Amino acid sequence: GENVEQHPSTLSVQEGDSAVIKCTYSDSASNYFPWYKQELGKRPQLIIDIRSNVGEKKDQRIAVTLNKTAKHFSLHITETQPEDSAVYFCAASMGPNDMRFGAGTRLTVKP
Amino acid sequence: DAGVTQSPTHLIKTRGQQVTLRCSPKSGHDTVSWYQQALGQGPQFIFQYYEEEERQRGNFPDRFSGHQFPNYSSELNVNALLLGDSALYLCASRQSGSSFEQYFGPGTRLTVT
Numbered sequence: 001g002e003n004v005e006q007h008p009s010t011l012s013v014q015e016g017d018s019a020v021i022k023c024t025y026s027d028s029a030s031n032y033f034p035w036y037k038q039e040l041g042k043r044p045q046l047i048i049d050i051r052s053n054v055g056e057k058k059d060q061r062i063a064v065t066l067n068k069t070a071k072h073f074s075l076h077i078t079e080t081q082p083e084d085s086a087v088y089f090c091a092a093s094m095g096p097n098d099m100r101f102g103a104g105t106r107l108t109v110k111p
Numbered sequence: 112d113a114g115v116t117q118s119p120t121h122l123i124k125t126r127g128q129q130v131t132l133r134c135s136p137k138s139g140h141d142t143v144s145w146y147q148q149a150l151g152q153g154p155q156f157i158f159q160y161y162e163e164e165e166r167q168r169g170n171f172p173d174r175f176s177g178h179q180f181p182n183y184s185s186e187l188n189v190n191a192l193l194l195g196d197s198a199l200y201l202c203a204s205r206q207s208g209s210s211f212e213q214y215f216g217p218g219t220r221l222t223v224t
Binding site: 003034036045046089098100101103104 | 154216
């Protein structure tokens with residue numbers, strides 16, 4: 001089955017800096033890669049997703065890139081703000097089914 | 112428009128007991144997936160229900176079972192509870208045939224003592 005690895009496990013940046021989180025996946029059949037943000041005690045919330053027919057997608061300060069050949073994808077957050085502090089999870093699946101998550105990255109943005 | 116809801120919020124059970132968790136999907140959604148999230152870990156896929164049938168299953172034992180009702184709501188049942196079953200149980204819903212986006216409920220925190 002699919003295996004998703006996520007790095008780093010913790011990330012601390014200064015407000016205004018950029019943050020990058022990287023994930024690799026094992027199943028070349030995976031074609032859907034969402035990113036979720038989970039604040040303490042709250043539900044995971046979808047912040048951006050990408051399908052395998054697209055190499056990059058951007059939404060304001062957030063962007064995701066996908067390298068199908070290398071089987072890795074990354075989340076980029078620019079101009080970080082304290083409210084970006086949370087745990088971020090990447091995931092991979094074939095369509096919407098059997099979604100496998102990474103172990104998470106705890107992002108801390110220092111004011 | 113109500114999002115995904117789950118009940119109860121918290122639950123404490125004793126080892127060996129059985130538990131039932133409930134999920135109501137977001138309005139317009141017909142597919143429900145269940146996940147187990149241990150402390151400090153990512154969600155682990157348990158199974159997915161569509162048209163009242165289990166369509167996909169992750170690496171969980173038969174002690175974990177589920178059901179989907181005609182109104183698309185769903186239940187997760189866990190029998191013979193183990194201490195290791197203590198976790199946050201998340202339900203996520205989506206609309207079949209549409210985008211792949213799925214939306215999570217707030218979860219049920221299960222503690223097994």
